[in-house]
Amino acid sequence: MQAIRPTLRALAGIALICLTAPAAAQDLAIVGARVYPSPEEAPIDDATVLIHDGRIAAVGPRRTVKVPRGVRIVDGKGASVTTGFWNSHVHLIEPPFHQPDTVPAAALTDALRERFTRWGFTTLFDIASLPGDVRALRARVAHGEVTGPQLLTVDMPFYPEHGTPIYVRELWAQTKAPSAEVATVEAARSRATTQIEAGADGVKLFTGAIVGKPQGVLPMREDIARAVVDAAHAHGKPAFAHPTDQAGLEVAIDSGVDVLAHTAPEAGEWSPAFVARLKAEDIALVPTLTLFDVELRRENVPETVVQRFVGSAQQQVKAMAAGGGQILFGTDAGYIHVYDTHQEYRLMAAAGMDWSQILASLTTAPAQRFKQATQRGRLAKGLAGDLVVLDTDPQHAPDAFADVRMTVRDGVVLYDAGTPAD
Incomplete structure (x- = not known):
């Protein structure tokens, strides 16, 4: 029996190679x-x-x-x-993407196909998930066990002290994930460096965290935000910000972030001067217009409020596009359960973006922003297929x-x- 065991192991290894x-x-x-x-x-x-x-x-x-x-x-x-599309704002945070090492490869392949690649996405940028999950999923894709898109991730986000957003507290409690809050400059810098050196492709800061009543939105301290951004930039990685309101926008801009992960309807109308400021700081915008429509309707707010709020977000997108600012396509899918992209394109068009601007947000703009323009973003000889x-x-x-x-x-x-x- 002892002599047979190595043979069985070898056969099992061959079978595993064939399956993966x-x-x-x-x-x-x-x-x-x-x-x-x-x-x-x-x-x-x-x-x-x-x-x-x-x-x-x-x-x-x-x-x-x-x-x-x-x-x-x-x-x-x-x-x-x-060329293949980029979705520059997703969250691979729900089953089957949590603890993907424990999930059958077929289930992960199917989920990636049904939620993302069937909508044309060949690259996803996960901009906040549970620690290590997307890096583990990416490894399974790279090893051929799972068929899927190119995966980029910021890994765990950075929340202000006492600023875990109200809508993720249950998730954090259920998964027993370590706190994503940062209270000091040194802690912020240290964790940002650790995450990037472990394989994160950027960082995500909640410069305006929605914490519920009575405060509403809690801004991140600028010195802490800057420490996270500086750590990312020291490694050549981008920083995303969730701004929410005008105070969050100011922290994001002053700390040197690269991408606003959402429009900020609560901040009101964006003037040409404000867009020029964003452009001068080389800050891109991800609209996520469907998010606001879906979330407000889920809360059963009056239709006039939905239209006013979404209209404010569309005005910011229109101003950004008219001012020559860079826009990146993103859906916030994974946080919202809407994967169909028809509505996002319609809302972007209604905000004044033409087909070529929308195509740029899906292709050339993210390839340039995330330093892959020599490999992806266009259909040209020698570039990725x-x-x-x-x-x-x-x-x-x-x-x-x-x-x-x-x-x-x-x-x-x-x-x-x-x-x-x-």
Whole structure:
């Protein structure tokens, strides 16, 4: 019996390797589609995009791109093709993403597909989750056990002292996670450094934390906020801020953050001068317009209040876009249970953003902001084989960006509407 055990272990190891082998990158060609290489370039009609060995091998009119034998051909007639989308504000915090090491790989793959990649996302930026969860999930994706998008994370957020937001207190208690509050400059700097050195891709500060009555919103001390931001910047990483109101905006700006994770309807109208200030500080904005609509309706507030609040957020987006500020697409999905992106695109369009600005928020802007512009964000030879096939043309309707037929990351098909899920 002793002699058999190594053999059984070896067989078990071989079986495990077979079960966890990475999803293979495919050589594939999307043929006959309208292709949008980037928001700044003219679309190419009746075009072909060829992916070889996980990268873009060619993009151009069909007559100019030779498709080798053996390549999977996808009929693009009537479709539009863009590079893969980024969602720059999600939370991978709910099952099955909590403690992902304990979850079957198939369940994680299915959840990523149904919640994110079926909407075209090839990169997700998780901007606050429970300690270590997204890094563990990312490792399983990298090892090929789980098929999914590129995952970036800030890991655990930073709350002001006595400022754990009212809406996450139950979660923190249930999971017995360590407190995310920081009370001193040294503690803030130390934890930010520790998280980044452990693999976090940035930091997230609640410069305005919603703590409930009687205070309402608790601002973070500026010196603590600056310590977190400085620690991130020392490692070349971005800092996100949840501002909520004008006081939170001021702390965010003065501490040097890079991205406002939400608009701030409670702060009122943004003037051209305020947008110019954001632009001068190189601060980007994630609108998350659907969030406000969903949350207010959940609270059963009057329709006039919903419209006024969402309208205030849309005014800030309009001012930001008109002033040339950078806008990044994000949904806050995972906190809200809305994964369908149709409404967000409609609200962005109603705020005055045209199709090319929305496409930039999904592609070139985040690739530039998060230092991946040499690898992602456009359809160009040599860049990563990330693409989205849309059923219709986004120039005709802004929510066409949500009508996804296929999502591909690094040559791996993450979602295919024509193939039933396993």
